[in-house]
Amino acid sequence: MALSKNKIKYIQSLKDKKHRLEYGVFVAEGTKLVFDLLATCKCQFIAALPEIIAKYPKIIAEEVIIADENELKKATFLKTPPQIIGVFYQPDFDISTTNFDKKLSLVLDGIQDPGNIGTIVRLADWFGMEDVICSPDTVDIYNPKTVQATMGAIARVKVHYTNLTDFLQKHNHLPIYGTFLEGKNIYNESLSENGFIVMGNEGNGIRSETEKAINRKLFIPSFPSERETSESLNVGVATGIICGEFRRRYDFNPSPTANPPH
Amino acid sequence: MALSKNKIKYIQSLKDKKHRLEYGVFVAEGTKLVFDLLATCKCQFIAALPEIIAKYPKIIAEEVIIADENELKKATFLKTPPQIIGVFYQPDFDISTTNFDKKLSLVLDGIQDPGNIGTIVRLADWFGMEDVICSPDTVDIYNPKTVQATMGAIARVKVHYTNLTDFLQKHNHLPIYGTFLEGKNIYNESLSENGFIVMGNEGNGIRSETEKAINRKLFIPSFPSERETSESLNVGVATGIICGEFRRRYDFNPSPTANPPH
Numbered sequence: 331m332a333l334s335k336n337k338i339k340y341i342q343s344l345k346d347k348k349h350r351l352e353y354g355v356f357v358a359e360g361t362k363l364v365f366d367l368l369a370t371c372k373c374q375f376i377a378a379l380p381e382i383i384a385k386y387p388k389i390i391a392e393e394v395i396i397a398d399e400n401e402l403k404k405a406t407f408l409k410t411p412p413q414i415i416g417v418f419y420q421p422d423f424d425i426s427t428t429n430f431d432k433k434l435s436l437v438l439d440g441i442q443d444p445g446n447i448g449t450i451v452r453l454a455d456w457f458g459m460e461d462v463i464c465s466p467d468t469v470d471i472y473n474p475k476t477v478q479a480t481m482g483a484i485a486r487v488k489v490h491y492t493n494l495t496d497f498l499q500k501h502n503h504l505p506i507y508g509t510f511l512e513g514k515n516i517y518n519e520s521l522s523e524n525g526f527i528v529m530g531n532e533g534n535g536i537r538s539e540t541e542k543a544i545n546r547k548l549f550i551p552s553f554p555s556e557r558e559t560s561e562s563l564n565v566g567v568a569t570g571i572i573c574g575e576f577r578r579r580y581d582f583n584p585s586p587t588a589n590p591p592h
Numbered sequence: 593m594a595l596s597k598n599k600i601k602y603i604q605s606l607k608d609k610k611h612r613l614e615y616g617v618f619v620a621e622g623t624k625l626v627f628d629l630l631a632t633c634k635c636q637f638i639a640a641l642p643e644i645i646a647k648y649p650k651i652i653a654e655e656v657i658i659a660d661e662n663e664l665k666k667a668t669f670l671k672t673p674p675q676i677i678g679v680f681y682q683p684d685f686d687i688s689t690t691n692f693d694k695k696l697s698l699v700l701d702g703i704q705d706p707g708n709i710g711t712i713v714r715l716a717d718w719f720g721m722e723d724v725i726c727s728p729d730t731v732d733i734y735n736p737k738t739v740q741a742t743m744g745a746i747a748r749v750k751v752h753y754t755n756l757t758d759f760l761q762k763h764n765h766l767p768i769y770g771t772f773l774e775g776k777n778i779y780n781e782s783l784s785e786n787g788f789i790v791m792g793n794e795g796n797g798i799r800s801e802t803e804k805a806i807n808r809k810l811f812i813p814s815f816p817s818e819r820e821t822s823e824s825l826n827v828g829v830a831t832g833i834i835c836g837e838f839r840r841r842y843d844f845n846p847s848p849t850a851n852p853p854h
Binding site for chain 2: 445449452453456457458481517550552553554562563564566567568569570571574575577578
C-alpha cells in the first residue's frame, strides 16, 4: 500500500495547531525519533520505506504504510526527506492527579521560540525531570519543528499546558524558583531536590502574575561580577545552567549550604 | 539626506558572505545592538529615524543618514523594521600576537547553526571570555541573523577564524578541554583557570583531527546517571553548563579538587 494523496495532505495539514488539536495528533520524522515515540506513544500510522519496515517487523501502529521516496518527499516538513514519518496521538496527561511533592519540575511562562522549547525539553530529559508545565501561551510542543528539536526527549518527558497562576497556587507549599536580577546568587543558595524552576519569556521574562507565586528568587552571576556583559543569557542556556547546578548538588559534590539528600 | 536605493541594495547584498568579505563589513540593527557596536567597532554608516539621530547627536560614523520608516523597511533583514541600521567594518584581530596563557577561551569546531554561534558568543560575554576561536567552516559570525542573535555580545567578544589544528598545536602547553562520552565527569575533575574549551559540530561533535589536540577529556553527566536519556544536549546548552562550572569554581565555591586561583 502506498502513501495516498489524502494522507500526504493530512500530514501537511498538521503543520497548523488548529488541525493538530482537531485530530489530537502530531507528526514525527526520522528513525530515531519515530522509534523513541513508538516505545511510549500511541501511533495512528507510520509511513516508511520498505527496507525500514522489513528491518523492524514489530512496529505497533494502527496502520503501517509502505511508502516510496517520492511520497515521503511530498509529506515531509524536513529539508532532507526522512525514511520514516509517524503520526502519533497527543498523550493526555492528567496533571491534577500528578504528585509533584517529591520531584523537580520545569515551568515555562510564555516561551515563544520552537527551538527553545525543544532544547528545554531535551535538557529536562537529560537531567531526569519528568514534567514540564507550560502556560497556555507557550509555543506548542507538537509543532513539527519543535518535535524534531526535542531529539526524542518528547517521548520521555510529559509536557503539560495549564493556567500557571492556579497551578502554582495549588503547589505553593513547595519551593518555587525563578531567576531575577535582584535574586540571590544560585551558587551560594541552598537548592532543594523538589519543587519547580520557572523560566520566563525570551524578551519579557517571567510575568508579574507568575512572579507572585515564586518563593525563591535566584540569579546566575556573570564573570567577573563587576564587568559589563550581555544583559542576559539565552533562555535554553540559562535553564541548562540552573538545572545542572541543582543536579550537581545532589549527585556529585553537595556544597555545605545545600540541603542533604533524603 | 535619505537612504538611497543604492545604499538599500548595498545593505541587502550583505546578506551574502561573499559580499561581506569583499567589503569587509557587516550589518547590525536596532538601537541596543548598534549603540553597543558604536562603542567598540568602526562604523561605515548608520541610517536611522530622525528622532534617534536627534536623541544621540554624538554618533561617530563615516556617514550618518536620516532615513524614514519606509526606507528602513526596505533595507532591514528583520520582520519588524528597526529604528536604526548600522554597517560596521569587520574588526581585524591579530590572533598570532594574542597571549592566551592566562585566560580561558572557547574553541568552536564546525558549529553550523547561526542561532547556536550567536548564543555561544553571548554566553562567552556573560562569562567574561574575551576570545572565541572558530574553525574556518564554522558559520560566519557576521551573518545578519547571527549578529542579531549575539544581542550585542559581538561588540565585546573577539571572534577569530583560523586553522584549529595549527592553532591548538601552538598552544598545547595549555589545558585543552573537550567533551566526549568517554571523558571524565566534569564535577569531579580539577578545572583550570586558563586554556581552551573545545565544542564540536551539532551532529558530528569534535573532528578526530581536533580531538588529537585535546589533553583533558570531560563529560557532563545526566541525572540520575543510570537512566536512559536524550543522547546529547544542545551545543549552546552544553557550552553554558561547562562555562558555568569553570567560572563557579573560581568565583564562588572552589571544590577541594580544583586548582587554587592564582
